[in-house]
Each structure stands twice: as structure tokens, then as C-alpha cells.
Amino acid sequence: MLIGVPYLNYSVILNVLGGLLRFLGAIMLVPLCVAVYYGDSLYPFLAAVIITGMTGILLSHRYKATTEWKAREGFAIVAFGWLAAAVFGSIPFMLDGFSPINAIFESMSGFTTTGATVLLDIETHSQSILFWRSMTQWIGGMGIIMLFIAILPKLGVAGRQLFRAEAPGPTEDKIKPRIRETAKILWMVYVFISIIEVIALLLAKMSLYDAVTHTFTTMACGGFSPYSQSIAAFDSPLIEGIITFFMFVAGANFALHYRTLYTDRKSLFKDDEFKFYSLVIAIATLVLTFSLWKDMGETIFNSFRYAVFQVISITTSTGFATVDFNLWTDSGKIVLLALMFVGGCAGSTSGGIKVVRILLLLKYAQRALFKSVHPRAVKPIKFNEKTVPDDVMQAIVSFVVIYIMIFAVSTALLSLMGLDLVSSITASIATLGNIGPGFGLVGPMANFDVVPFVGKLVLIINMWIGRLEVFTVIVMLTPEFWRR
Amino acid sequence: MLIGVPYLNYSVILNVLGGLLRFLGAIMLVPLCVAVYYGDSLYPFLAAVIITGMTGILLSHRYKATTEWKAREGFAIVAFGWLAAAVFGSIPFMLDGFSPINAIFESMSGFTTTGATVLLDIETHSQSILFWRSMTQWIGGMGIIMLFIAILPKLGVAGRQLFRAEAPGPTEDKIKPRIRETAKILWMVYVFISIIEVIALLLAKMSLYDAVTHTFTTMACGGFSPYSQSIAAFDSPLIEGIITFFMFVAGANFALHYRTLYTDRKSLFKDDEFKFYSLVIAIATLVLTFSLWKDMGETIFNSFRYAVFQVISITTSTGFATVDFNLWTDSGKIVLLALMFVGGCAGSTSGGIKVVRILLLLKYAQRALFKSVHPRAVKPIKFNEKTVPDDVMQAIVSFVVIYIMIFAVSTALLSLMGLDLVSSITASIATLGNIGPGFGLVGPMANFDVVPFVGKLVLIINMWIGRLEVFTVIVMLTPEFWRR
Numbered sequence: 001m002l003i004g005v006p007y008l009n010y011s012v013i014l015n016v017l018g019g020l021l022r023f024l025g026a027i028m029l030v031p032l033c034v035a036v037y038y039g040d041s042l043y044p045f046l047a048a049v050i051i052t053g054m055t056g057i058l059l060s061h062r063y064k065a066t067t068e069w070k071a072r073e074g075f076a077i078v079a080f081g082w083l084a085a086a087v088f089g090s091i092p093f094m095l096d097g098f099s100p101i102n103a104i105f106e107s108m109s110g111f112t113t114t115g116a117t118v119l120l121d122i123e124t125h126s127q128s129i130l131f132w133r134s135m136t137q138w139i140g141g142m143g144i145i146m147l148f149i150a151i152l153p154k155l156g157v158a159g160r161q162l163f164r165a166e167a168p169g170p171t172e173d174k175i176k177p178r179i180r181e182t183a184k185i186l187w188m189v190y191v192f193i194s195i196i197e198v199i200a201l202l203l204a205k206m207s208l209y210d211a212v213t214h215t216f217t218t219m220a221c222g223g224f225s226p227y228s229q230s231i232a233a234f235d236s237p238l239i240e241g242i243i244t245f246f247m248f249v250a251g252a253n254f255a256l257h258y259r260t261l262y263t264d265r266k267s268l269f270k271d272d273e274f275k276f277y278s279l280v281i282a283i284a285t286l287v288l289t290f291s292l293w294k295d296m297g298e299t300i301f302n303s304f305r306y307a308v309f310q311v312i313s314i315t316t317s318t319g320f321a322t323v324d325f326n327l328w329t330d331s332g333k334i335v336l337l338a339l340m341f342v343g344g345c346a347g348s349t350s351g352g353i354k355v356v357r358i359l360l361l362l363k364y365a366q367r368a369l370f371k372s373v374h375p376r377a378v379k380p381i382k383f384n385e386k387t388v389p390d391d392v393m394q395a396i397v398s399f400v401v402i403y404i405m406i407f408a409v410s411t412a413l414l415s416l417m418g419l420d421l422v423s424s425i426t427a428s429i430a431t432l433g434n435i436g437p438g439f440g441l442v443g444p445m446a447n448f449d450v451v452p453f454v455g456k457l458v459l460i461i462n463m464w465i466g467r468l469e470v471f472t473v474i475v476m477l478t479p480e481f482w483r484r
Numbered sequence: 485m486l487i488g489v490p491y492l493n494y495s496v497i498l499n500v501l502g503g504l505l506r507f508l509g510a511i512m513l514v515p516l517c518v519a520v521y522y523g524d525s526l527y528p529f530l531a532a533v534i535i536t537g538m539t540g541i542l543l544s545h546r547y548k549a550t551t552e553w554k555a556r557e558g559f560a561i562v563a564f565g566w567l568a569a570a571v572f573g574s575i576p577f578m579l580d581g582f583s584p585i586n587a588i589f590e591s592m593s594g595f596t597t598t599g600a601t602v603l604l605d606i607e608t609h610s611q612s613i614l615f616w617r618s619m620t621q622w623i624g625g626m627g628i629i630m631l632f633i634a635i636l637p638k639l640g641v642a643g644r645q646l647f648r649a650e651a652p653g654p655t656e657d658k659i660k661p662r663i664r665e666t667a668k669i670l671w672m673v674y675v676f677i678s679i680i681e682v683i684a685l686l687l688a689k690m691s692l693y694d695a696v697t698h699t700f701t702t703m704a705c706g707g708f709s710p711y712s713q714s715i716a717a718f719d720s721p722l723i724e725g726i727i728t729f730f731m732f733v734a735g736a737n738f739a740l741h742y743r744t745l746y747t748d749r750k751s752l753f754k755d756d757e758f759k760f761y762s763l764v765i766a767i768a769t770l771v772l773t774f775s776l777w778k779d780m781g782e783t784i785f786n787s788f789r790y791a792v793f794q795v796i797s798i799t800t801s802t803g804f805a806t807v808d809f810n811l812w813t814d815s816g817k818i819v820l821l822a823l824m825f826v827g828g829c830a831g832s833t834s835g836g837i838k839v840v841r842i843l844l845l846l847k848y849a850q851r852a853l854f855k856s857v858h859p860r861a862v863k864p865i866k867f868n869e870k871t872v873p874d875d876v877m878q879a880i881v882s883f884v885v886i887y888i889m890i891f892a893v894s895t896a897l898l899s900l901m902g903l904d905l906v907s908s909i910t911a912s913i914a915t916l917g918n919i920g921p922g923f924g925l926v927g928p929m930a931n932f933d934v935v936p937f938v939g940k941l942v943l944i945i946n947m948w949i950g951r952l953e954v955f956t957v958i959v960m961l962t963p964e965f966w967r968r
Contacts, residue, residue, distance in 0.1 A: 072857065291900060331899040334908065338892055361885045368882030372955055373556065373964045390874075397881050398852030401845045408822055415815035416775065421906060424818065471856055480857045 008482070009073050011063045016077045017084055018059025024088055025053025027139060028132075031092065035128035044095035045128065052088040072481060078151055078472050082143070082464060085111045089136050096129050101456050105448065108460045110136025112467035113144065113349055115223025115319040115436030116427075116459065118449040122228040127209065130226040134213035138194070141220030141349040144467070145186050145254055148347050152469065186254045189261065190349075194219045197246045204238045218246045221350040223319030223436040230321040230444060237305060240322055244309050251316030251344030252277060272384050273345050273356040277315075280342060280355065284311045288335045295329040310336065316344045317351035319436025319444070326443030333439055340429045340438075351434025351466055353403060356383070357396045364393060402470050407432055410458050417455045427451065431462035492966070493557050495547045500561045501568050502543025508572055509537025511623060512616075515576065519612035528579035529612065536572040556965060562635055562956050566627070566948060569595045573620050580613050585940050589932065592944045594620025596951035597628065597833055599707025599803040599920030600911075600943065602933040606712040611693065614710040618697035622678070625704030625833040628951070629670050629738055632831050636953065670738045673745065674833075678703045681730045688722045702730045705834040707803030707920040714805040714928060721789060724806055728793050735800030735828030736761060756868050757829050757840040761799075764826060764839065768795045772819045779813040794820065800828045801835035803920025803928070810927030817923055824913045824922075835918025835950055837887060841880045844872060886954050891916055894942050901939045911935065915946035 025048075032045035090107035094100060102118045109116045110133055119125065194215050201211035210226070217224045227233035231243060249257070252274055259267040268274050285308045292303035306323050313320045314336050325336060343352015363381045370379055380387040407428050414424035419441065426438025427448070437444040442451070451459065465473045475481055509532075516529035574591035578584060586602045593600045594617055603609065678699050685695035694710070701708045711717035715727060733741070736758055743751040752758050772791035776782045782790070790807050797804045798820050809820060827836015847865045854863055864871040891912050898908035903925065910922025911932070921928040926935070935943065949957045959965055 071859070075856075287896070287900075295902075329899075330903070330905040330908065331896070333905055334896055334899045337905075338896065361881070362889075364878070365882040365885040365889075368879060369886075369955070369959050369962050370964055372559075372959045373962065375555070394848070395852060397845070398849040401849040402853075405846075405849075412771070412815070412818055412822065415813075415818040416771075418779075419814070421814040421817055421821075424814065471853070475853050475856045478853050478857065480854055 008076065009070070010076075012065050012073050013076045013080065014059050014063040015065040017081060018056045018061075018063065020081050021052050021056030021084060021088060022060060023056075024085055024139075025049050025056055027135075028052060028092070031128050031132035031135060034131045035126070038127045040126040040128040044092040045132070047095055048088070048091035051091055055088070074151065075472050075475055075481070078147065078468055079464075079476060082111060082468060085136075085139075085143075086460075086464070092129060092132050096125065101453055102449070105456050105460055106133065107136060108463050109431075109436075110134075110222070110224065111140040111143070112434050112463040113137045113140045113217075113220040113222040113317075113351070114431060114434040114463045114467075115217065116431055116442070116448050116463070117224065117436075118447055118456070119228075120447060120449055122226060127226070131209070131213060134216040134222075134224050134226070137220040137222030137224055138216035140467075141222065141250075142187060142190060144220075144349050145190060145347075146183050147468070149182050149186055149255065152472075182255075185258060189254055189258050190219065192261075193246070193249060193257070197242070200242045200246075201239065204236065204242055206234070206239060214243065215246075218243055218318065218320075219250050219349065221247065221250050221316045221318045221344065221348065221434075223313070223317075225320065228445065231309070232322050232324075240305065240309050243320065244312050247312050247316045247318045247320070248281070250318070251312070251348050251350040253345045253347035254349075255347050256345075270384075273359060276359045277345050277355045280339075281311055281315055284315070284335050284339055288332055291329065291331040291335065295331060311339065314339045314435060315342060315350075315352075316348070317433055317435040319430070321437065321444035324443060324445045326439050326445065337426065337429075337439075340426070340433050340435055343433055353400060353433070357400065359383075360388060360393065360396055361400070363388075399470055402474055403432070403466075406462070406465060406470070410462055413458050414451070414455050417452050419451070419455065427455075427459060428462060431459040432466040434463060434466050492560065493554070494560075496549050496557050497560045497564065498543050498547040499549040501565060502540045502545075502547065504565050505536050505540030505568060505572060506544060507540075508569055508623075509533050509540055511619075512536060512576070515612050515616035515619060518615045519610070522611045524610040524612040528576040529616070531579055532572070532575035535575060539572070558635065559956050559959055559965070562631065562952055563948075563960060566595060566952060569620075569623075569627075570944075570948070576613060576616050580609065585937055586933070589940050589944055590617065591620060592947050593915075593920075594618075594706070594708065595624040595627070596918050596947040597621045597624045597701075597704040597706040597801075597835070598915060598918040598947045598951075599701065600915055600926070600932050600947070601708065601920075602931055602940070603712075604931060604933055606710060611710070615693070615697060618700040618706075618708050618710070621704040621706030621708055622700035624951075625706065625734075626671060626674060628704075628833050629674060629831075630667050631952070633666050633670055633739065636956075666739075669742060673738055673742050674703065676745075677730070677733060677741070681726070684726045684730075685723065688720065688726055690718070690723065698727065699730075702727055702802065702804075703734050703833065705731065705734050705800045705802045705828065705832065705918075707797070707801075709804065712929065715793070716806045716808075724789065724793050727804065728796050731796050731800045731802045731804070732765070734802070735796070735832050735834040737829045737831035738833075739831050740829075754868075757843060760843045761829050761839045764823075765795055765799055768799070768819050768823055772816055775813065775815040775819065779815060795823065798823045798919060799826060799834075799836075800832070801917055801919040803914070805921065805928035808927060808929045810923050810929065821910065821913075821923075824910070824917050824919055827917055837884060837917070840867070841884060843867075844877065844880055845884065847872075848877060883954055886958055887916070890946070890949060890954070890958075894946055897942050898935070898939050901936050903935070903939065911939075911943060912946060915943040916950040918947060918950050 028045055028049045032042065032049060035042050035045055086104060086108040089111055090103035093103035093106055098106065105118050197215040197218060198211045201214060202208065213226055225231065231240060256267055256271055256274060288307035288311055289303045292298045292307055293300055309322045310325055325332065341353060342358055343354050344350025346354045346356045360381065360383060367379050367381060371377060410428040410432065411424045414427055415421065423438065423440035423442055426440060427442045430436060430438040442448055512529055512533045516526065516533060519526050519529055570588060570592040573595055574587035577587035577590050582590065589602050681699040681702060682695045685698060686692065697710055709715065715724060740751050740755055740758060769792045772795055773787045776787035776791055777784055793806045794809055809816065825837060826842055827838050828834025830838045830840045844865065844867060851863050851865060855861060894912040894916065895908045898911055899905065907922065907924035907926055910924060911926045914920055914922040926932055
């Protein structure tokens with residue numbers, strides 16, 4: 001395919017993809033060890049390591065990296081990189097007996113940290129397969145941090161100034177001016193917080209296996225669990241509390257976490273996005289607690305317990321559940337549905353439209369109201385005490401417009417395949433926003449296997465587009481991308 | 485209330501409202517004549533004429549108009565003008581036995597040309613009451629044309645350049661430079677097309693009463709019908725065809741109609757908004773025809789017949805029905821739901837976000853994609869071969885953001901009152917978009933009486949805000965509006 005397009009430097013693209021696959025092949029040694037430990041079949045992971053690693057080595061040697069990428073090569077590397085990870089990452093699932101479409105769905109859901117699953121009875125699968133399933137999310141989470149901090153700003157995607165501003169610590173302060181260094185630091189923060197979560201969960205009497213797999217999927221805002229009852233399987237307020245806290249952390253900006261940990265203790269609480277993120281969660285929790293208490297006849301304590309967990313789980317696009325919220329009354333569901341369109345903070349592992357975009361759109365609308373009364377007033381939009389440039393606002397608006405269009409088309413396609421209105425709407429937004437479960441047929445205790453083949457393809461594309469901040473994929477559909 | 489706000493010139497506001505009520509009182513003589521003709525009780529209309537007319541005369545005499553309005557007085561006049569029309573227009577309904585909230589709901593639904601009804605059994609009401617109900621929509625339609633062409637541009641609301649550009653015939657060509665003249669010409673076009681529709685419906689063997697009442701509500705994109713089965717009551721493809729055509733006309737820009745009729749025959753087909761409006765309707769009709777044929781087992785002819793009528797009825801925010809679309813499968817409903825967010829053309833009597841806003845947002849997003857590949861390229865957004873200024877785009881974005889916020893809050897409130905998800909969503913958008921019926925409890929053959937008291941208040945406010953292009957009402961909630 002790429003050979004017909006002489007103007008794109010496919011050599012550098014394939015070279016980088018080769019490096020990525022070598023890395024992925026090496027990573028697959030971890031679930032192989034898990035399989036050895038639990039006495040599971042080694043064949044799925046051995047084959048995966050060999051196929052992925054060999055493909056990576058072949059590509060790296062066949063295609064040489066040239067000096068510099070341009071934006072177009074960058075887009076192609078990001079988009080095809082995620083696709084390649086999903087395809088090669090699905091090999092263990094295929095060899096475990098998944099149908100090809102289901103294997104790729106589950107793998108894409110993993111690497112995009114979505115958490116939508118096609119597994120009918122999760123507990124029947126081997127521990128090494130479920131370990132790999134959780135681990136794909138943790139690797140995906142690393143990829144997203146890399147994408148936000150190191151790649152998107154270089155590509156000028158969706159408001160480069162904004163993403164640059166989102167890594168205020170390391171870049172602005174000129175401590176570590178190089179992007180590669182920045183990414184390394186943020187990965188260390190990611191690994192460091194992950195280790196703390198594992199320890200906390202072990203102290204709450206989780207097994208090591210459960211603590212590691214759930215940490216993988218909490219920190220990535222992913223939501224896969226080796227249990228079909230998700231976090232409800234533990235029925236422990238302490239474990240719920242720990243996971244709630246770490247979901248909240250994973251949904252906030254990792255560059256801010258770095259600054260809070262190493263530079264300025266108050267960084268988090270000075271940040272406009274983090275304040276708005278906390279406000280949205282607080283209000284939604286309040287409304288949902290009221291709804292559960294009033295309509296579901298729960299006690300105030302239980303209402304709050306379920307509400308705060310589910311609000312943070314959905315806002316951060318994790319998708320864990322402590323209760324089958326599909327059984328709630330519609331007022332509770334509407335709170336969750338609204339949160340699905342918000343998402344977490346930029347620079348986090350969460351999905352969705354992102355809090356900062358919503359906040360800036362609201363400020364934009366507020367300014368328009370002000371200008372209706374004072375037409376000649378000059379009133380710049382401020383974010384963290386700095387003026388937001390016009391091209392950032394334009395990028396945000398364009399992002400949301402394309403996002404809503406994709407959501408609408410995907411919803412229409414699913415409903416034409418026979419899904420009901422609520423399932424179509426929530427399956428679309430839950431995959432595009434990288435959340436995981438929706439309502440109806442695709443509720444938290446159900447699974448996506450009910451979606452027909454073509455519908456699964458649509459949802460796989462949704463997860464892919466949503467994770468790569470829309471533009472990275474959509475830009476490849478424009479004729480300009482392929483012209484000299 | 486206004487006395488406490490010394491900086492707002494309430495004298496001019498009350499003077500203009502007085503003039504409006506005198507006009508409304510005089511208009512009420514028409515249903516009084518209808519009541520005489522049909523031998524209905526005269527008391528509701530006599531009382532309404534006297535109360536409305538006297539209030540109008542008192543206000544006009546007590547408060548004097550000063551030389552010039554400022555923007556703030558303009559906002560207050562428009563917002564309170566529509567409110568006053570709804571309140572005084574509800575007098576005949578109250579005296580006919582409606583509860584006050586139901587009377588104001590029905591009257592607001594009329595003057596905002598929404599068409600949502602609380603009537604349980606429409607046919608039990610007298611012909612004069614149903615005539616007045618339909619007539620409120622026709623008067624509301626006149627008001628909207630006045631608002632778009634003459635008032636909003638003066639207030640600088642939501643992209644004054646856009647609305648100015650939307651009245652290209654009379655204003656740009658300098659034929660009739662004065663706004664009052666423009667409004668008069670467009671009203672004549674409105675009356676002229678209305679008369680043609682009455683004649684067409686009479687030729688299709690409708691009674692004069694039915695022809696006039698349905699013309700009132702077609703031309704206003706209103707959708708009230710004296711029959712609870714709406715247009716299905718006639719079961720005539722010819723009548724459906726005529727109404728479909730005139731809904732399509734009423735959903736397009738009246739300034740363009742003027743130009744097409746009197747200046748340039750090809751004006752309509754040169755207009756970007758009209759072309760996109762036709763395209764949206766064509767695609768939606770195609771998809772809906774397919775859905776009805778595939779899922780509902782209808783013949784191709786019937787599928788197309790129902791689809792084209794319902795697509796145009798919803799897109800233009802009329803809300804007539806030839807079939808209970810609440811019984812359709814969800815793929816059909818999703819097409820209609822998406823159209824509810826689009827609406828008709830600016831400068832028409834239709835509601836919704838409006839086609840031109842959607843079109844410009846899509847062009848905006850398309851430009852952003854182009855700029856991802858060519859970051860330094862300058863590419864202005866064009867509408868009808870002219871560059872769209874930045875402040876128009878800002879106004880559009882702000883409009884849509886506030887619109888979606890109101891939709892979300894109203895949906896959440898309704899669901900907290902116990903309405904199900906689909907009814908809450910569609911009742912909100914159907915009133916905010918001035919469409920009329922939704923799905924679920926508020927379907928086309930059902931009515932809004934099931935909504936609890938506070939919910940009706942929310943929906944009344946939705947209709948009011950939606951009709952006045954959001955800003956006109958919302959701006960009064962900002963502190964700046966009330967400060968010197």
C-alpha cells in the first residue's frame with residue numbers, strides 16, 4: 001500500500017515500527033514467565049514473542065531511519081504504531097482460541113486503554129492470558145504519555161501550545177529541555193505511582209496477581225479486570241477506596257504529578273484543569289448520590305460509596321464497576337452518560353474529550369456572553385493565568401466537531417445493525433472515549449460479543465481514533481495528506 | 485423587579501411591550517369571530533381581548549418611548565415580549581378549563597412555534613380554541629422573521645454579520661435599506677406563501693378550517709394540528725405531499741425566497757446553506773427509507789413516503805407526524821434524533837441549531853485537518869463565496885456550547901424527576917429546538933401532560949430560550965447585563 005505513495009518516506013515509518021515491534025516482542029517475555037509460573041500453555045506467548053520480535057528485527061534491518069521525520073511521517077508512525085501493537089498483541093489471544101476479530105478487539109481495547117471486552121466468561125481463561133490482557137493496558141498507558149508529551153507537540157496536533165503548556169514542569173522550567181528526557185521522567189513517575197498502588201493493594205489483602213493486574217489497568221485508566229464482576233468481586237470498601245484514589249491520580253496530568261512530587265507541592269491545586277476536574281467529579285458525585293439514595297432506596301453511605309467510585313471510574317475513562325450500574329434508574333445513568341463526554345485531564349492516561357477542552361469551551365462561551373453586553377471590550381481567555389492563543393481554541397473546536405461527527409456516524413451504523421438506541425449511543429461513546437462499558441447490551445457486567453462483526457470493526461476504529469486524539473488518524477483520510 | 489435596576493431603561497421596555505400587547509389583543513378578535521361562526525363560547529376570547537388590550541393600552545400610555553434603545557433594552561424587549569405573548573395568549577386556554585401551567589405551556593409552545601402539546605384528547609376542545617392554538621404559531625412565526633431580520637442584527641447577537649448575510653436580497657442590494665421595510669417585505673412573502681398553501685390544501689379537498697389551521701402551523705414550522713393523529717388523520721398522500729413541500733419551504737431562508745420570487749430565480753440554488761439543507765434531508769431520507777424498509781417490513785413506496793415526510797418535519801422543527809414514529813426501530817429513531825440537533829435554515833421559521841451553524845463548524849474542522857498537513861497555509865472559511873469573519877465563528881461556537889449545556893442540564897433535571905433516559909433526552913431537545921414531539925413518553929401521538937409540574941416549567945424555559953437564539957435570554961443571567 002505504502003509503495004504506491006512515493007512522497008511519504010515509508011522507510012523511516014517501517015524502521016520505527018520495527019523498533020516498536022522489537023520492544024513489544026521483548027515485553028511479551030513477561031507474560032511468558034507468568035505462564036511458566038502458573039503452568040499455563042507456553043505456546044501462545046512463545047509464538048507471539050517469535051513472530052513479533054522477528055518481524056521487528058526484519059523491519060529494522062530492511063528499512064533504514066533517515067535524518068528527520070516530517071509531520072506526515074509522524075502521523076503515520078503513531079497511527080500505524082498503535083495498529084501494529086493491537087494486531088501483534090492479539091497473537092496470544094488468537095492462539096488461546098479467540099476468533100481473529102475478537103482477538104484484535106480485545107487487544108485494541110487493551111492498547112488503547114479502553115477496557116471494552118468481548119470475553120464471555122473471563123474466569124475460564126488462563127492467568128497468563130488475563131495477565132497479558134491487563135498488561136496491554138499498562139503499555140498502552142505508557143504509549144499515551146509518550147504521545148502527549150513527546151509526539152503530539154512535535155506534530156502540531158490539536159493545539160500544540162496547549163499540550164506544551166500541559167507539561168509545565170519539565171519543559172518550561174528548562175530542567176530537562178529534551179523531549180526524550182521528559183518522556184523518561186514521566187515514565188518513571190508512572191512506574192513509581194504504579195508500585196505504590198501495588199503495595200497499597202497488597203496491604204489491603206489482595207493477592208500479588210490481583211494487585212499487579214488491577215494496578216496495570218487502574219494506572220492506564222483502562223479498566224480490564226480478571227473478574228467478570230470487576231471490582232465488585234472483592235466487595236471491600238478499602239480496596240474500592242484505594243482504586244478510587246489511584247484512578248483519580250491516573251486521570252490527572254502526569255507532568256503535574258512530576259512537579260508536585262519533585263518541585264512544588266502545590267502545583268496540582270494551582271492548575272485550572274485539575275481544579276475543574278475535581279469540581280466536575282464533586283458535583284457529579286453529589287447528584288449521583290442523591291439519585292441512588294432517592295430512586296434506588298440505598299442508604300446514604302452506600303449511595304455515596306457507589307457514586308464516588310463510579311463517577312471517578314467513568315470520568316477517568318477507566319470503566320471499573322463496583323455495581324451493575326446498568327440496573328440503576330435513568331437519572332443515575334444520565335449522570336454517567338454526561339461524564340462519558342467529558343473524560344479526564346490532558347497529559348493523563350484517560351480518554352474522552354478531556355476536561356481542559358470542556359473548560360476552555362465554557363470560558364469561550366462565557367466571553368461571548370460578556371461581549372454581547374460589551375461589544376467593544378477586549379477580554380482574552382485565560383488558562384493558568386496565561387492567554388490562550390486563538391489557534392489553540394480553533395484546534396479544540398475542530399477536535400470536538402470531528403469527535404461528535406464520528407460519534408454520530410458510529411451510533412447510526414450500530415443502530416442500523418440492529419442495536420437499540422441506548423446500546424448504540426453508549427457503545428459508540430464508550431469506545432471513542434476509551435472508557436469501556438456502556439449501558440444496555442454493553443453494560444459493565446455484560447460484554448461486547450453481542451455486537452455483530454461489522455459493528456466490532458466500527459468500535460475497533462473508534463477506540464483507535466479516540467486514543468490518538470482523532471486528528472492523528474483522520475488527517476490520513478484527507479487528500480492533502482497524500483499529496484506532495 | 486425592574487424598578488430595582490436603575491441602569492436599565494425600563495420605560496422604553498414597558499412601552500414596547502404595551503404596543504405588543506395591543507397588537508395581540510387586536511389579533512385575538514380573529515378567534516373571537518371564529519367562535520361566533522361556530523357558536524362556541526365567546527367568553528374566553530372576549531375576556532382575553534379586553535385584558536390583553538387594556539394592559540397594552542395602559543402600558544403604552546403610562547410609559548413613554550425614548551429616542552433610542554441600547555442593546556440591553558433590546559434583549560429585554562425580545563425576551564419579555566415573547567414571555568408576555570405566551571402569558572396573555574394563554575388566557576383563552578385558562579378560561580377554557582386548562583390548568584394555569586398547562587395553559588402557559590400550550591401558549592409558549594404556540595408562540596415559540598414548538599408544537600409540543602399537553603392536550604390529552606385534542607378533538608374534545610372547541611374549534612375556536614384549536615383555531616387560536618394554531619394561530620399562535622403563525623403569529624410566532626412572524627415574530628421570528630422579525631427577530632432574525634430586524635432585531636438580532638441590531639443587538640449584535642450570535643454573529644450579526646451572519647444574520648445580515650442571511651438577508652442578502654433586500655439589505656445587500658440596497659433596494660430597501662431600512663430594516664422596517666425589510667421586515668414588511670418578508671412578512672408579505674410569508675403571507676403570500678401561506679395563501680398559496682391554503683389554496684393547495686383546499687384543492688386537495690381539505691375543509692377551509694383544516695386548510696387554514698394546518699397552513700398556520702406548517703408555515704411557522706410549528707406542528708400543532710386540531711387532530712390527535714396529526715397529519716395521519718387525513719391518510720392522503722396528496723395532502724402529505726403538499727405539507728411536505730411547504731414545510732421544506734418554511735424551513736428555508738425567507739430572504740432567499742424573496743429574492744427567488746422577485747429578483748433572481750436561481751438564488752435558492754446558489755446558496756450554500758440551502759444546498760447543505762437539501763443534502764442533509766436527502767441523505768437522512770435515504771437512510772430512513774432503508775431502515776423502514778429493512779426493519780419495519782414496509783414497501784419501498786411506503787418507506788419513502790413516511791421517511792421523506794418525517795425527515796422534513798423534524799429537520800424543519802415542525803413536528804407533524806403521518807405515523808407514530810415512536811413505534812419505529814431504533815435505527816429510524818436515531819436518524820430523527822440526529823436531525824433534531826440540526827434544525828432548518830437561519831432566517832426561516834424553523835428551530836434547532838440551524839444548518840448554517842453546522843455547515844460552518846464542519847468547514848472549520850475541515851480547515852483544521854488541512855492545517856495539520858500544511859501548518860503555514862492561510863485558508864479562510866468561505867460561505868457563499870465570502871470569507872466568514874472570525875467573530876462570526878466565535879459566536880457560532882459559543883452558541884453551540886451554551887445550547888449543549890442547556891440541553892444537558894435540562895435532560896438531567898427531567899431524569900431526576902423520574903422520566904426515562906430517552907424521554908428526558910428527546911423532551912429536552914424537542915423543546916429547546918422548538919420541534920415538538922420526541923420519543924418515549926412524549927412521542928408524536930402522546931403528549932407532554934405526563935411531565936410533572938416542575939418539568940413543564942423547565943420545558944417552557946427551554947422553548948423560550950431556544951426560540952430566542954439562546955443568547956437573548958442567557959445574557960440576562962450574566963451580572964454584566966445588570967451593571968452600568
